[in-house]
Amino acid sequence: MRPALHYLRYWPDAAFLRRGAVYALSFLTLAGTAWLTGDTGYIWSATASIWTCLADRPGTAAARVRGLATVGIGGAAVSVIGASLHASPLAALAFVLAAGLMAGLSEVRGPATALWFKLLYVVLIAACLQPASGPSASAHAWMAGLDFLRGGLFACAVSLVLIPSDRETRPRTEIIAIYDALRRFAVALAEAGSLDMTPHKQEIRLCIETARRALASRRGLADPVALVHYAYAIAVGDAIFALLIVAGELRERLGVDHALPLACAASRLTDMHAQVLQALSCHGPDLPALTAMLFRDLREMAARRTYASTPPAYQSALAALAQFPAFDRWREGFSWPISGFAGLIDRLGLMLADLAARDTRVTRHAVRLALAGGLSLLPAQIWHVDHGYWVAVTVIMVLSPRLQTTRQISFLRFAGSLAGALFACAISLLHPTPAPVLGLSALFLAGAYTARLAGNPGGFAFCLTPAVILFSWLGEPTSSSSQVAAMRGLDTAIGCLIALASYYILAPRAELSRVFRHSIDALAVNAVYLRAASRASRTLTPSHLRLEALRVAAGRASSRAEATLSQSAGDLASDLTAAHTSLHDTARRMASLAGLIRASAESGSVDQHPGPGVQALLSALEVRLAEVAARPGRIDAIATSAPDWIGPSPLATTAFEQFLVEQAAYANAHVDSAHQAVARISALAAAHEHGGRSRRGSLRAS
Structure with missing residues (x-):
């Protein structure tokens, strides 16, 4: 009994079994x-149903329709193109290479989109x-498109009707996550002892950005009032x-004697x-009651x-928070963000900069996918082997941006496909009827569908291989099923070898340039935000909207840089990872300092401009911040002897001026730390690059 219970834990979930049965x-x-x-056209329609159902995933109806329609309807257009190129191998090869690049580059849009394009x-x-x-x-191309469209639409209809979709809860879940993260951050601040605030800040910023994206995804031609209430929350x-x-x-x-009412804030947020x-x-x-x-x-x-009795800086932050308007007044000045054409060009430029780097993992993956697809197509076209597309199926389903993942999936898929082919041969020996x-x-x-949903690539290959072999034998009753099974197993082995060989042709590299570029971008945006906050406190000009936009941009840039570093941390040396982490911490401190300066300047309790001495001090700080944003890493720009402005300063005559002088001292220290961190990153990157070249040279010499 116990062994049976032990193996039951590998049994798929009942929901996966139901979905597999419907597909x-x-x-x-x-x-x-x-x-x-x-x-025979229905055979191609049944094949269309196989690939269309693979694109379906648990989720809301809108999310499911995107995947099903992309493969079910887009596959019809792709079928027309592919069938029209059947008689011209060179044109087909060129088109397949270009399509492989597009399929590989779709990794930047996430795993779901990458699967659709694959x-x-x-x-x-x-x-x-x-x-x-x-x-x-x-006529052949037109009929191929119609047959695939028939199968794709039928699979879409069956999946959407027989499999219930999740209820649309966006952005409710994301908003709840925001306040949960805020509560945990406040509780952590209220506790005694040292605290690393970076993980909490990263989580809250990620929750806020996720909620904004979820809210934007719910928008349509006529936005309901409920979305505005969610935006207010x-x-x-x-x-x-x-x-x-x-x-x-x-x-x-x-320190410990901060006298901040953090326990009250934690209780209120709870x-x-x-x-x-x-x-x-x-x-x-009841959204009006909630707001x-x-x-x-x-x-x-x-x-x-x-x-x-709290410190003046915290009182200023509370005064700035007290100016937050009620929903009706906030709604009058609210407008949905519109990026426009300039924003589209900026995002396109950033994406192209990431993809054009020589060490970008996604670009190298796209080239591998294109070459592997071409190697799968060309021999099959030359020798007129129509089942050669199974090599492409194996290559495309095995290849991933990471070599470790590709090796693991290749082994599991090869073992599963070989076992499935042998099982299909055993079935064929019984000479079953159609x-x-x-x-x-x-x-x-x-x-196969159940194993795919459960994340079992070996089981997926084991079940899919005999299904396709038996189905192919049904379409060609005169052929030997054992021969078909042997060909499928051979195609799988060739596909796995092509996938692994592509990594030796285009070996993966650490994404040093992407990590460095995102880190420098985060430093620049945070430095510009601190510079704008310093200027606002110096001139006392109302610039709340601009500062708020810079704060959001700084948070997004820091989150993107930290996410890039975490993705590539396994490929970087430990000292280089530590240097990038130090730079990110400095950028976060700049943003925190900018928020502190903003809170004092926007509290409404200051109505007198700082004196000439403090004005000159802040102007010099803004010059240094502009320099570190434009040209970071200059050792000669580091202050040789910064005066101690933490205590009383002769430049300050009021409490607000003394506050600005102290913040300028902290800001100058952050600027020096940023220059040193960037210089250290550049030196370490050059040393590692030189070491890599030396090792490659010694390997060639040996």
Whole structure:
């Protein structure tokens, strides 16, 4: 009994089994129609059902339709193109190479999009190798597109009707995550002892950006009022985050005797999180009541009578928070963000800069995918081997940007495909009739879909291989099933070898340039934000919208740089990773300092400009910040002897001037730290590059 219970833990989830059965039903209907009517076009429709159902994933109806329609409908257009190139091998090769580059570059859009384009790439190669069946090339291409469209639409309809979609809860879950992260950050600040605030800041910024993207994905031609209420809840969370950043900066400076009411803030945020969770967990939330509650709690948190004994900087931050408007007044000045054409060009430029670097993993993966697809297509076209597309199927499903993942999946897929081919040969020795063969093919296909959803590549290959072999034998009853199985196993082995060989042709490299570029961008944006905050405190000009936009941009740039570093940390040397981490910490400190200066300047309690001495000091600081944003890493730009401005300064005559002088001292220290960090990163990168060249030279000499 115990061994049986031990193996039951590997049994797939019931939801995966249901989805696999529905996908197999779609295939069985089309394949059965092909067998009953003798129409070979339905065989291509059944193949379309196989690839279309692979694009389906659990999620909302809108998210599922995107994947199903991309493969089911887009595959019809790809089939027309591939079938029209059947008679011209060189044109087909050129088109397949270009399509492989596009499929590989789609990795930048996420794994789901990459899978959709890989499936379309499989369809393209299969259509190029499909034997001509019409009176002319144009008729063959047109019929191939119609047959695939029929199968794709049928698979879409069956999947959407028989498999329930998740309820659309965006951005409710994301907003709850924001307030949960804020609560945990406030509780951590209230606890005694040292605290690393960077993980909390990263999590909150990620939650806020995720909520904004979820909110933007819900927009349409006519935006309902509910979306504006959600946007207000996100804005309130962002404002509280700015207050906690100031509190964290002061806590780090003042130590254990900070006299900050962090316990009160943690208690208030705990109550707010509980109310937000209760309000947004129900099916139809009362959003006007939620926004009114958030504004009331925000006012109670910013009540200055409760925090009369707190440091002046924290009181200024509370005063700035108290100016946050109620929903009706906030809505009057609210407008949905529109990036416009300039924003599109900027994003395109950043993406091209990432893809054009010589060590970019995604670009090298795209070149590998294109070369592997070409190597799969050209021999099959020369020798007229229509089943050669199975080599492309193996290559495309095995190749990933990382060599370790490709090796693991290649081994599991090869072992699963070999076992599946042998199993199909064993079935063929029984000489079954077409009806049982069709049923077994559908049964294996259901197992393949279930294993795919469960994340088991070996089981997926083991079930998919006999399903396709038996289905192919059904379409060619005169051929030997054992020969078909042997060819599929050989195709799988060739595909795995091509995938692994491509890594030796284009070996993966550490993405030093991408990590360095994102780190420098984060430093530049945070330095510009601190410079703008310093200028606002020096001139006392109202620039809340500009500073808020810079704060959001600084947070996004830092989050992107830290995410890039975490993705490439395994490929970088430990000293280089530590240098980049130090630079990110400096950039975060610049943003925290800018928030502290902003809070004092925007509190409304300062109505007199700083004196000439403080003005000159801040102007010199702004010059240094502009320099570190434009030309970081200059050792000669580091201040040789910075005066001690932490104590009373002769330049300051008021408390606000003394505050600005102290913040200027911290800012100058951050500028020096940034220059030193960038210079160290450049030196370490050059040393590692020189070491890599020396090792390659010694290998050639030996």
